[in-house]
Amino acid sequence: DEFRRLVLEEREALQEDPKWTDWIDSTKDAAESPLEKPASTEPVASAQGFENWAKTNVYRQRQPGFAAASVTLPLGDISSYQLRQLATICRRYVKDTIRTTVEQNFLLRWVHELDLAALHRDLVEIALGDPGAQTIVDVTACPGTDTCKLGIASARGLAAVLRQRLAAKNLQYDEAIKDLRIKVSGCFNACGQHHLAEIGFYGVGRTINNYKVPHFRVLLGGRWTENAKAFGLSIGAVPSKRIPETVDRLLDRYLRERQNSEHFSQFVTRIGKKEVKAMLQDLMVVPPHDVDPSFYTDWSDARQFTIGDITAGECAGEVVSLADFGIAAAEDEVFEAQLLLDEGNARRAATKALGSMLTAAQGLIKMQNRDIADDPELILAEFRERFYDTKLFFDPFAGSKFARYLYIAYETRNEEPTSELAHQRVEEAQLFIEAAHACHARMLEGQRKRKRRPPAVDAISTSATL
Template structure:
């Protein structure tokens, strides 16, 4: 981001201006798609005050439409007061995940926990505000988290290492849907759940350093040799220490005990 003023940074990342008819929309950033009841009440008050059309996006954020330039500052101040004006929508920190094993009977892994861990790792490495890269996670092979259609995608799976079960993920790269194009993500490699944040950080950093102006993630990946070439720099991460060396590799995010792939009936089967 080039802007320094908080309002200008928000405008740079979260305001969308229609080129054809001059429409203005703005995105309220909901980290991990979480919105509290008090935030919902405040958002409803903003909608009435600004006479805006409000939608939910497939990146789990809130979009205010049919705004004017004069209303942007008002909206920003209201969002800032409830913690939803952070520049984040459509940036690397805007990680999308399905509910995962928190609440889903058929999820294998804690996808929301991984989403938070990836966001934290990107923040720590100064990569959270890289644009042009979308990260999506599903807790199983089903595509509720849209992992197949994102630049960087993961789906959860049970791994076996040193005689024990451990949480793991299949990493996919290069998924894209838009502008009359469809590319499903290509399998890159499998990684332990606890190594996935570092895998993302490496890819995002390389993309940020190597892309040229206007280049999409998919175009960059193809230019540097494809999914296998990008994955080659991550293969050292597909490694499980023994449970004695690092027991955390055998405990999923947000859990306190050993990983167990407990899968039940799907909602449609009961």
């Protein structure tokens, strides 16, 4: 109601513009109608795979005799040749209208059921006749590091691998899990809608022994149905190369232990995030670079995943910094906040989320002041002086956004939070901790660059004089 009031208030202040409503009359131009009769004048022999395609890609419309058919585009990709041919196919079976879907496919509506076999045969000819649209194998991904300058990890690379593995097991036909969704984003911005999927991932970076390692944060329990009923909550960050194994483990256990028709999200809630995290804990460990260098590259990219020219440091003390400890402790705390949220304890969840941000901030401060006390007021003051005012903590694109989460949570700490607000605080704490990881990596990189820089000329001459 408050939002509505604000919108109306804003509208009052605006000058009337015909453009606001003129377009309404043109909406009828987009009205769809079917072809008067099927394009196929006689029965057509179905192409190989028609049965499976019809099972996953075809939906009967309410209007008798008509169906909607999805055209599967793995990773949303289509070539210009296929696009032109598809336009011709559309005109043949459904006039001019085709829709794109949020799951990166095309949708053809008003297909005469009698035309389905012919439509599929034509799609197969241009390599667009795959089954599995809108099933678990139809993994959605944003561009990630392929083409997005904000990308941290290869969302498309991971999605391609997952799709291949899940399809090889024919999971798109498994009634128990075929309707689950897996969605991947290259960073927290969520263009891949990872937060709405039952199993979602977003790319994050971790610095381990001076190497940058691509990771994905695992979010479980989102619901894309019922108007995106629930957002998934984070379980932890897993190295990118272990995500396929993570998915296998989650699905195997769900299939083994689900009760009756229990949905995946209900299953996760029942066994508890603590248990899920324990189940994945060993997958979160990154082997040393000399044991398995593959962990230090991303999917579809053979190059070492580094920031600039980071190399192994010479100083053992650098291997695990005080900030590493602080941020790791913060991750544990925010995970506990999630558990409290699950138990319905909004007040304690919000407090724990604030505590996790303070712990992460304190960890960063320790890189400059080892003796920083545990007092929140002191942490906030030093964080402002060292990381906010200097913009050291600022995200290159989101600016001060994540730092402000800390101050807002602290200023409102005495208010009684609703469960929605507590949920928001937990999510903000996760983003704050990710920003702390990124800030830490930038600081380490800066330190190394300074170490490698040759001494200034006047410094050399001074020592020569001495």
